[in-house]
Amino acid sequence: MLTALFRQRWYPSAFQAAAGLAAVVAVYFGLRPVRHAELNPGAALVWQLWWPVLPFLGVALARAWCAVCPFPWLGDALQRLPGRGRPLAPHFVRGFGPWFAALSLLALGVSFLLFSFESDGRLTAVVLLAFAAMAASTALAWRGRVWCRFLCPLGMLLRLYARLSPFSVRPANEASRGAAVRAAARCPLLTTPVAAERTADCVVCGDCFKAGSRAVVGSFRRPAVPFALEPVEAAAVGAVVGLLLADAFRMTPLYLDYMAAVVSGLGWSYDLALGVALALGVLATLSLQAGIGLLRRGAAFWASFGRLGAVLLPLALALHLALSLQHLTGAPAAFTSVLAEAALVAPGHMPPSDAYGTSLPLKLSQFALVGGALLVGWTLVLRRRQGEGAAVTAGLAVPALAGGFIFWQPMAAAC
Amino acid sequence: MPMTLRFPLWGGVLAALSLGALALAAAGCTGGSSADDGGPPREAYRSEKALRGYQIALRQGELLEQLPCYCGCGQDPVYKNLLDCFLTAPGEFNTHAANCQVCLEEALDADEWRASGLSVADVRERIDARYEGRGTPTETPPVPAGQ
Numbered sequence: 218m219l220t221a222l223f224r225q226r227w228y229p230s231a232f233q234a235a236a237g238l239a240a241v242v243a244v245y246f247g248l249r250p251v252r253h254a255e256l257n258p259g260a261a262l263v264w265q266l267w268w269p270v271l272p273f274l275g276v277a278l279a280r281a282w283c284a285v286c287p288f289p290w291l292g293d294a295l296q297r298l299p300g301r302g303r304p305l306a307p308h309f310v311r312g313f314g315p316w317f318a319a320l321s322l323l324a325l326g327v328s329f330l331l332f333s334f335e336s337d338g339r340l341t342a343v344v345l346l347a348f349a350a351m352a353a354s355t356a357l358a359w360r361g362r363v364w365c366r367f368l369c370p371l372g373m374l375l376r377l378y379a380r381l382s383p384f385s386v387r388p389a390n391e392a393s394r395g396a397a398v399r400a401a402a403r404c405p406l407l408t409t410p411v412a413a414e415r416t417a418d419c420v421v422c423g424d425c426f427k428a429g430s431r432a433v434v435g436s437f438r439r440p441a442v443p444f445a446l447e448p449v450e451a452a453a454v455g456a457v458v459g460l461l462l463a464d465a466f467r468m469t470p471l472y473l474d475y476m477a478a479v480v481s482g483l484g485w486s487y488d489l490a491l492g493v494a495l496a497l498g499v500l501a502t503l504s505l506q507a508g509i510g511l512l513r514r515g516a517a518f519w520a521s522f523g524r525l526g527a528v529l530l531p532l533a534l535a536l537h538l539a540l541s542l543q544h545l546t547g548a549p550a551a552f553t554s555v556l557a558e559a560a561l562v563a564p565g566h567m568p569p570s571d572a573y574g575t576s577l578p579l580k581l582s583q584f585a586l587v588g589g590a591l592l593v594g595w596t597l598v599l600r601r602r603q604g605e606g607a608a609v610t611a612g613l614a615v616p617a618l619a620g621g622f623i624f625w626q627p628m629a630a631a632c
Numbered sequence: 633m634p635m636t637l638r639f640p641l642w643g644g645v646l647a648a649l650s651l652g653a654l655a656l657a658a659a660g661c662t663g664g665s666s667a668d669d670g671g672p673p674r675e676a677y678r679s680e681k682a683l684r685g686y687q688i689a690l691r692q693g694e695l696l697e698q699l700p701c702y703c704g705c706g707q708d709p710v711y712k713n714l715l716d717c718f719l720t721a722p723g724e725f726n727t728h729a730a731n732c733q734v735c736l737e738e739a740l741d742a743d744e745w746r747a748s749g750l751s752v753a754d755v756r757e758r759i760d761a762r763y764e765g766r767g768t769p770t771e772t773p774p775v776p777a778g779q
């Protein structure tokens with residue numbers, strides 16, 4: 218059924234148009250003054266709905282969001298303008314682009330937590346406009362979707378989750394491998410369905426489906442969890458785990474206790490205390506990874522770093538899904554308030570005085586996700602048997618236990 | 633490739649130590665709320681703006697008491713002025729304002745305008761002008777003449 222969908226002429230443009238309209242609505246409402254800052258429809262659309270849904274899309278359909286994302290459409294449209302042929306992206310962009318994406322992902326996550334994007338319509342609009350501007354400017358400079366493949370921070374995130382997705386685009390069978398390669402000649406990301414890294418790079422744009430008749434299919438099968446990641450991917454996984462732990466921590470009463478102790482007890486400024494909490498979350502995970510890499514005598518640092526990254530990848534996805542479940546449970550109430558406010562039918566906003574709650578089904582789901590990730594990661598360690606089981610197990614156990622401890626607490630539905 | 637279920641010893645030790653550190657950190661943190669020592673309540677530490685709002689409520693209670701709140705809390709007759717969003721009684725905190733941007737912005741504006749030398753009546757006039765229409769206001773009596 219999905220394969221048939223990808224062969225349709227209106228795929229993915231119809232979805233892109235809908236997503237583009239949603240982005241325009243989010244920017245419009247984000248920039249428009251509102252009566253209650255915490256009820257900005259633009260920010261709610263982006264952070265209460267799209268952002269929590271994204272990891273579920275990633276695990277179900279790999280990078281299919283990238284096909285629906287409206288920003289490459291802007292770049293594609295600009296590339297169709299008459300003019301000289303554009304060159305391929307230079308080597309340094311292809312080589313260091315993923316590091317830019319990983320650092321942008323880290324910067325986006327830190328900024329989100331520091332400046333509370335979820336209740337700031339203007340900053341939300343600025344982020345969306347910045348993505349559009351980057352996609353458009355790179356499309357004007359180079360051939361293909363350089364932004365999507367090498368530079369986009371969300372592309373990096375989905376590239377990681379795609380490695381754990383059962384969905385992939387592949388040749389229909391052995392006999393059609395040649396036809397599948399020829400069908401990919403127009404691939405905007407300059408990839409091919411027979412490449413080993415296909416699932417991570419493919420944005421499921423549908424071009425090879427349309428060009429290759431029956432040679433290419435989209436199918437589900439048991440994902441091949443990688444034993445090792447590229448260094449940049451491993452660093453991104455560490456940063457994502459740290460950011461998610463910090464974000465989850467911020468949604469518990471422990472955060473209030475920490476801030477009260479540090480701000481009133483030590484006399485730190487609020488921003489400093491928040492920055493230290495964030496740095497601890499992100500740097501602790503990355504330092505743990507790096508430390509374990511250094512401990513491994515006789516093996517290359519980056520190889521060990523990459524192996525721990527692969528072990529942490531299921532945990533990153535599990536933490537993201539668990540946190541997204543938390544956000545999605547609060548979404549109906551949040552959108553009721555937002556819509557009432559947008560329509561000016563509410564006599565004002567009365568937020569609940571105690572925003573923390575504990576839902577048993579939700580907690581069980583969150584523990585199941587973190588526990589499942591721990592098991593998958595540990596299985597990887599055991600199967601690999603390269604003499605670094607103890608250190609890598611600790612590298613997996615520490616953030617997983619921290620995640621379990623945080624999810625054990627009562628949590629707010631929103632940030 | 634053979635598989636064994638041998639539990640890596642050092643992994644277990646490190647994990648146990650980490651758990652212990654987390655438990656200690658949590659235990660150390662829980663005594664941090666300063667509601668009992670005259671400081672803001674624990675909920676005020678949700679954001680910098682909330683912390684400043686509660687600090688203003690503790691310092692400028694008489695000012696906030698004379699200002700209406702426009703967040704919509706006027707629907708509830710318990711709320712009679714902006715101070716009620718922060719304090720239910722002297723020393724007893726209301727956590728409503730910690731989650732409400734309008735209450736916090738009103739308190740911050742009022743404090744800033746008062747500090748700039750405006751009278752209480754002028755501050756109220758400005759608050760009315762800026763926040764009217766956000767939501768059902770509290771029924772706060774007018775500022776007595778001369779304040």
